[in-house]
Amino acid sequence: MKAFLILTALLAWLVPQARAGSRDITVGALAYGTFNWELTVxxxxxxxxxxxFHLKIxxxxxxxxxxxxxxxxxxxxxxxxWLWVARQRSGGHDFTAAPYSLTHGALIVPPDSPIRGIADLKGRRIxxxxxxxxxxxxxLKTLAKREYxxxxxxxxxxxFGAPPLLNQQLRQGRLDALLNYWHYAARLEAAGYRRLLDGGELLTRLGVTPPVPTLSYVFRQRWAADRRDTVTAFLRAAYGAKDAICSDRRAWRYxxxxTGSTDPKIQAALRQRYCQGRLRHWGAPERKAAARLYALLHEAGGDALTGPAATLPRGTFWADFVLPR
Incomplete structure (x- = not known):
């Protein structure tokens, strides 16, 4: 019995050590999402x-x-x-984020639309x-109120509705303008629809600079602390895959x-917008801009959007993240 208890205790110690030293990373990804693009590469x-490391999807x-x-x-x-991360941290959870992309959704109008700016949205179906x-x-609401x-x-x-349904409604003339996620907006652009502005421009006009990412790689902080080298290796591979998608013909063939389309124009538009979202800088200025954005969204959207914290919770962005070169 004594030997059994010693063996059980030894195994209880060894299993966490093996997990802590693991070089495996299991990532969850939508089959139709652009995260799957870089995972495929x-x-x-x-x-x-x-x-x-060993990638599991x-x-x-x-x-x-x-x-x-x-x-x-x-x-x-x-x-x-990363706003989800901020809400979770406000609730005592230890999720943290590393920047993924600067690509933003966009406000799209038909090619022949008389809408040329935000002021022209008055009375329109958006x-x-x-x-x-x-x-x-x-x-957009904040900027419209502030400037006009x-x-x-x-x-x-x-x-309000599902992105593909809204695209269809704009095409059918049931909407005058559409604020949609970037990849749906890109499909409309490929068909000749006009981009009025995007989320990045909204941030700039609201005084939030330099550019701030919208999406992030998210994981548990304690988990990452036990395998910092593995997480860094994954992020290095992921950023390398982004660059390959944008510069390597073979990677793009994967x-x-x-993309869910065989139309070369749509594929080209998606690739262009995806590549425009690659992050080139990450440091104190970007973190401060993210904090300003959080404060703005907290004021305008309330707890339902950001969580109860009035300022960006400490640790929302992973302190160990260094932009891969």
Whole structure:
């Protein structure tokens, strides 16, 4: 019995040590999401082996499944909005974020639309992706009020819905303008629709500079502390895959079928917007800009959007992140 107890205690010590030293990373990714683009390149080019880790991919049915998987421990890392991380940290959870992309959603109008600026949105039917808590909608409302005295909730006619359905409604003339996620906006641009402005421009006009990422790689801080080198290796591979997608024809051949379109114009538009979102700088100025954005969104969107904290919770962004070169 004594020997059994000693063996049990030894195994209880060894298993956490093995997990802490593990070079495996299980990531959750939507089969139709752009995160899957770089994961495919990592796999096909063996970038995980080159960086000394083993990539495991768990396909997700929807974004919520990724958050649930991360909370439950079935995945180690997902891509999601860093505002979710801030809300979780306000609740005492230790999730943290590393920047993923600067690509923002955009406000799109038909090619022949008379709408030339925000002031022209008065009285118009504006499609908005998702819900009233979509960050770009809150930023657009804030800018319209600040610069033009417009209350877009009252002075326009917002329509909230699923991104593909809204694209269809704009094409059918049922909407005058559409504020949609970037990849849906890119598809419209490929068909000749006109980009009025995007989330990055909204931030600049609201005084939030330098550029701030929208999405981030998200994982548990304690988990990353036990395997810092492995997480860094994954991020190095992921950023390398982004560069390959934008510069290597072979890498793009892996990705093109994942766009869900065989139209070269749509594929080119998606690739262009994706590549424009690559992060080139990350440091104190960017962190301060993220804090300013958080404060702005907290004031305009309230606890439902950001959580109860009036300022960006400490640790929202992973302190050990260094932009791969």
């Amino acid at each position: 990592i796999e096909r080019e063996g970038l995980d082996r080159r960086q000394g 768990r396909k997700l049915a929807n974004p919520q499944a990724g958050r649930i998987g991360l909370q439950g421990g079935s995945v180690d890392l997902i891509v999601t909005n 499609g908005v992706a998702g819900s009233p808590l979509y960050e770009n909608w809150i930023l 005295g417009l209350d877009l909730e009252q002075d326009a006619r917002p329509v 990705v093109a079928p994942l």
